[in-house]
Amino acid sequence: MTLNTLTAPIDSASEFHKIQSRPASIEVKDVSVSFKTPKGVFTAIKNIDLTIKKGEIVALIGHSGCGKSTLMGTISGMTAPTSGTVIANGSVVKGPRPDRGIVFQNYSLLPWFSVYKNIYEAVDSVFKNKTAAEKREIVEENLKMVNLWTHKDKLPGQLSGGMKQRVAIARAFSINPTILLLDEPFGALDALIKGSMHIELLKLWNMDNRNKTIVMVTHDIEEAIFLSDRVVVMNNGPEATIKEIVEVPLSRPRNKKAIVHDPV
Amino acid sequence: MKKLFTIQTYLPILFGIGSAVLLLGAWWGVSILTNNEIPTPLMTWAVFSEMLATPFYDNGPNDKGIGNQLVSSLIRVFSGFGAGSLVAIPVGLLIGSSKTAFRLINPIVQILRPVSPLAWFPLGLLAFKAAEGATIFIIFITSVWPTLINTAFGVASIPQDHKNVAKAYGFSKWKYITKVIIPFALPHIITGLRLSIGVAWMVIVAGEMLSGGVGIGFFVWDSWNALSLEKILSAILIIGTVGLLLDKGFDWLQKRFAFA
Ligand SMILES: Nc1ncnc2c1ncn2[C@@H]1O[C@H](COP(=O)(O)OP(=O)(O)O)[C@@H](O)[C@H]1O
Numbered sequence A: 001m002t003l004n005t006l007t008a009p010i011d012s013a014s015e016f017h018k019i020q021s022r023p024a025s026i027e028v029k030d031v032s033v034s035f036k037t038p039k040g041v042f043t044a045i046k047n048i049d050l051t052i053k054k055g056e057i058v059a060l061i062g063h064s065g066c067g068k069s070t071l072m073g074t075i076s077g078m079t080a081p082t083s084g085t086v087i088a089n090g091s092v093v094k095g096p097r098p099d100r101g102i103v104f105q106n107y108s109l110l111p112w113f114s115v116y117k118n119i120y121e122a123v124d125s126v127f128k129n130k131t132a133a134e135k136r137e138i139v140e141e142n143l144k145m146v147n148l149w150t151h152k153d154k155l156p157g158q159l160s161g162g163m164k165q166r167v168a169i170a171r172a173f174s175i176n177p178t179i180l181l182l183d184e185p186f187g188a189l190d191a192l193i194k195g196s197m198h199i200e201l202l203k204l205w206n207m208d209n210r211n212k213t214i215v216m217v218t219h220d221i222e223e224a225i226f227l228s229d230r231v232v233v234m235n236n237g238p239e240a241t242i243k244e245i246v247e248v249p250l251s252r253p254r255n256k257k258a259i260v261h262d263p264v
Numbered sequence B: 001m002k003k004l005f006t007i008q009t010y011l012p013i014l015f016g017i018g019s020a021v022l023l024l025g026a027w028w029g030v031s032i033l034t035n036n037e038i039p040t041p042l043m044t045w046a047v048f049s050e051m052l053a054t055p056f057y058d059n060g061p062n063d064k065g066i067g068n069q070l071v072s073s074l075i076r077v078f079s080g081f082g083a084g085s086l087v088a089i090p091v092g093l094l095i096g097s098s099k100t101a102f103r104l105i106n107p108i109v110q111i112l113r114p115v116s117p118l119a120w121f122p123l124g125l126l127a128f129k130a131a132e133g134a135t136i137f138i139i140f141i142t143s144v145w146p147t148l149i150n151t152a153f154g155v156a157s158i159p160q161d162h163k164n165v166a167k168a169y170g171f172s173k174w175k176y177i178t179k180v181i182i183p184f185a186l187p188h189i190i191t192g193l194r195l196s197i198g199v200a201w202m203v204i205v206a207g208e209m210l211s212g213g214v215g216i217g218f219f220v221w222d223s224w225n226a227l228s229l230e231k232i233l234s235a236i237l238i239i240g241t242v243g244l245l246l247d248k249g250f251d252w253l254q255k256r257f258a259f260a
C-alpha cells in the first residue's frame, strides 16, 4: 500500500454532491439522552437530528462535557437513547454490532492481555467462521498499520497513551466495520504520529472505495477540516443540540499545508 | 563512588535479629516467672532439634514423627481448602455478576460465616460417619467464605471500560467470563485464597484435637497428655512457620498474577 491511492484524481466539486446523493449510513432521529443521577434527571443531549451518508467523514466538535461521547454512544449502541431512534446501515440500533467499530475515548484495552491478544480476542469474537491463521493475519496486518507490530507482546500498562490509542484504533479497524466511530482517536498522539494516522485513516477509507462512514469526535479544528466532509458543531449542554453543520468544500486529496496557510 | 552496602542493606537483617531477641527474651521471662513450668527456649530447643532429627519415624499409630504429623495435616488442609475453593470461586463469580444471586445468597453467607468451626464438627461427623471426613468438612466450611467474598467483590468491581469492550465486540458469555471476568477478578480471588488458607491452617489444629489420629493438632493434644510442654512449644513454632510459608506462597502467587 502506497500513497498512490490517495493521490488518485477526484473531481472535487461534484464529489460532495455525490456523497450527499448516496444512501444514508446513519440516521439519528430526534434523539435525546437523559441520565438518572442522584441529583435528578440530567438530560445530556436533546432532539438531535443528523443524517450521515454512506462513505461520509463527519467530525463532531463541541466543548468537553457537551455530549459528544453520549451521541456517539447512541450510534454505536453502547447507550440507549431515552427517546428517538438511531438507524445504522438500515436497521434500528439496539446495541453494539460489528458493523460499527468503536474507538473509545479512554482506549478501553484489557490490561491483562498483550497488545496482540487485545486485538485477537476482538477479531476472534467477531469473525467466528475464520480460521485461526486468517484471524492472526488480520491482527498482524492491523498492528503493522499502526506501527505497533514490534510492540505486540507488551501489556497496555507498558505503553504510552498514544500507543494505547493506536492499539484501540487497530482493534476497531480489524473487525472491518462499515461505520467507524472514533471518539477523540488522535487526542493523545504527538503531531508527527497524528499526521501519519490521518494519512492511514484516509488510506483505509480510500482502499475501501470510500465506502466506510467515519464519525469522529475531535477538538482539533485543523484535523476536522483536513479529514471531514462536514463538521457538526454542538452547543454546550445540558440539553445539548446541534449548533450548526459546516460543510468542508475542499477537494480530495487534501494538502495539510494548504489548509494551515489558507484557512477556510 | 556509591557504597555497595549501606545501612539499608543490613536493616532487614538487623530487624530480624531484633524480633528474635524480643521473642526469646519475652519467652525466657515467662519461663523464669513460671519457674520453668513453661520451658525455656533452650530446653525447648533440645526437644525441638531431636524432633527435627528424625521427622519421619513411624512407631505405630500413636507415635509418628513430626514430619508425618505435618504431612497428614497439610493433606487435610488442602483437601478441605481445595473443595472449599471449588465451591467458593464459581459461587463468588455468580453472586458478583448477578444482583439477584447476590441478594439471594449474601444473607446466607453473612449468617454462616461467623459460625465457629467447632460448631460444624458434629454435623460433619453425622454426614461422614468418620472423624477424618468431619475434620476436612470443617476446613471446607470455614475456608470457603474469604474466597467467596473476595471473588464476588472482585467481579462486582469490574470497571465499565472492560465491560464496554466485551459489549462492543460482542464477546460470548464464555469469552466474557474467561477473558474479562476471571482475569480481572484473579488478583481478588488469590487474595481470598490467601485468607482462606490462613483460616484453614488455624482450624486444622482445633479440628484434629477433636478428631484424633495423626496430625499436628493431635500432636499438640497428645503432647499435653504426655505433659511435654517442650513438644507443645515446638509444635507452636512449627505451626507458625508453616502458616507463614503458606501465606508467602500465596503472596508470591498474588504478585505473579498482578497485571497492572
Ligand atoms: N453515565 C452517565 N451518567 C450521568 N451523567 C453522564 C453519564 N455519561 C455522561 N454524562 C454527562 O453527560 C454530559 C455529556 O457527557 P459526554 O457525552 O461524555 O461529553 P463529551 O464527550 O462531549 O465531553 C456530561 O455532563 C456528563 O457528565
Ligand SMILES: [Mg+2]
Pocket: A065, A068, A069, A070, A105, A183
Ligand atoms: Mg467525550
